[in-house]
Amino acid sequence: MSKPLIAGNWKMNTNSHSSISLAKSIAAGCSESAGQSADVAVFPPFVYLGSVVQVLRSTGISVGAQDLYTEQKGAFTGEISASMLKDTSCVYVLCGHSERRHIIGESDRLVNAKVTAAINGGLLPILCVGEKLQQRQCDKTGEVVNTQLAEGLADLSAEKISGVTIAYEPVWAIGTGLTATPAQAQEVHFLIRQELSKKVGKQSAQQIRILYGGSAKPDNAADLMAEQDIDGLLVGGASLKADDFLRIIKASI
Ligand code: PGA
Numbered sequence: 611m612s613k614p615l616i617a618g619n620w621k622m623n624t625n626s627h628s629s630i631s632l633a634k635s636i637a638a639g640c641s642e643s644a645g646q647s648a649d650v651a652v653f654p655p656f657v658y659l660g661s662v663v664q665v666l667r668s669t670g671i672s673v674g675a676q677d678l679y680t681e682q683k684g685a686f687t688g689e690i691s692a693s694m695l696k697d698t699s700c701v702y703v704l705c706g707h708s709e710r711r712h713i714i715g716e717s718d719r720l721v722n723a724k725v726t727a728a729i730n731g732g733l734l735p736i737l738c739v740g741e742k743l744q745q746r747q748c749d750k751t752g753e754v755v756n757t758q759l760a761e762g763l764a765d766l767s768a769e770k771i772s773g774v775t776i777a778y779e780p781v782w783a784i785g786t787g788l789t790a791t792p793a794q795a796q797e798v799h800f801l802i803r804q805e806l807s808k809k810v811g812k813q814s815a816q817q818i819r820i821l822y823g824g825s826a827k828p829d830n831a832a833d834l835m836a837e838q839d840i841d842g843l844l845v846g847g848a849s850l851k852a853d854d855f856l857r858i859i860k861a862s863i
Contacts, residue, residue: 612817612819612841613648613649614647614648614835614841614843615648615651615775615819615821615841615842615843616648616649616650616842616843616858616859616862617650617651617652617653617674617736617777617821617842617843617844618650618651618652618653618845618849618850618855619653619676619707619823619844619845619846619849620655620850621655621709621846622655623850624654624655624658624850626658629654629658629661629662630658630661630665632652632852633654633662635852636650636671636852636855637665637666637669637671639853639856640671640856644859644863645669645670645671647863648862648863649672649842650671650672650859651671651672651674651701652666652674653673653675653676653704654673656675656676656690659700660698663698663700667699673698673699673702674700674701674703674734674736675690675695675703675704675733676703676707677703677704677705678692678695678703678705678727678728679691679724679727680720680723680724680726680727681727682731691727691731692727692728692730692732692733695731696731696732696733702733702735702775703728703734703735703736704736704738704777705728705737705762706737706738706758708738708781709784712742712781718757718758718761718762719761721762722761722763722765725737725762725763725774726765726766729770729773729774734774735775736775736821736844737759737775737777738779738823739754739755739758739762739777739802740758740778740779740781740784740824741754741755741781742754742781742782743781743782746782751798752801755801755802756801760805763809768810771809771818772810772817772818775819775820775842776818777821777822777823777844778795778799778802778820778822779822779823779824780795780798780824782824783823784823784824784825785825785847786825789824789825789827789830789834790824792830792833792836792837792840793837795822795834795837796837796839799820799822799837799838799840802820802839803815803816803818803820803839806818819841819842821840821842821843823843823844823845823846825846825847826843826844826845826846826858827848827854828848828858828861831857831858831862832862835862842862843858843862845858
């Protein structure tokens with residue numbers, strides 16, 4: 611298995627000053643050994659990407675974007691393309707985060723176009739999937755996740771799929787303080803791994819990182835990471851406090 615990935619999704623938080631100081635604190639606290647044992651990435655808002663990239667240059671910590679648009683350039687007011695993100699030294703990009711699916715209204719089809727644009731633009735997409743509480747209560751978790759996975763990865767070759775990271779983020783656990791138990795998360799991660807095996811073969815599917823997201827914190831990170839199919843964490847709220855994020859990284863390696 612490749613190194614775990616610990617990713618901090620800052621969402622629509624920070625400002626020009628605090629984004630820099632947060633990045634500096636993370637860089638200062640991220641020991642070389644932590645950096646060698648795990649890949650670490652932060653996802654600031656678009657407008658602070660450039661300055662955070664400057665701060666994190668040659669620290670080994672990567673920078674990613676929270677979203678992108680499907681087209682390369684042109685008359686798409688307000689949108690940001692893969693090539694712009696690449697030009698800003700972004701490495702990763704989130705695609706289909708549940709807040710974009712459920713607040714902004716992104717469809718699986720649009721998410722698929724974004725994953726495709728990210729790969730074609732040389733970025734590493736993190737495809738986010740996850741069920742709502744009601745869907746879990748109706749035993750629809752597997753069905754929802756499989757559909758999001760199948761449609762999100764539609765028409766992509768096995769080779770391209772092998773470069774995608776998946777993030778399982780149960781919607782009911784995001785920002786709520788409710789975390790899926792390690793066993794609940796593992797059950798879905800296993801299912802995702804099985805679906806990926808059908809697409810890329812068992813061996814390649816083992817190499818695809820499947821992150822867990824949803825109220826990941828310093829005190830639950832180690833237990834989540836101990837599960838066989840959990841290969842990293844996508845951290846929201848707790849990534850805004852350098853100490854918490856650093857403790858999560860430490861607990862994960
Ligand atoms: P949370 O967010 O850690 O605040 O629950 C996770 C995410 O949305 O990526």
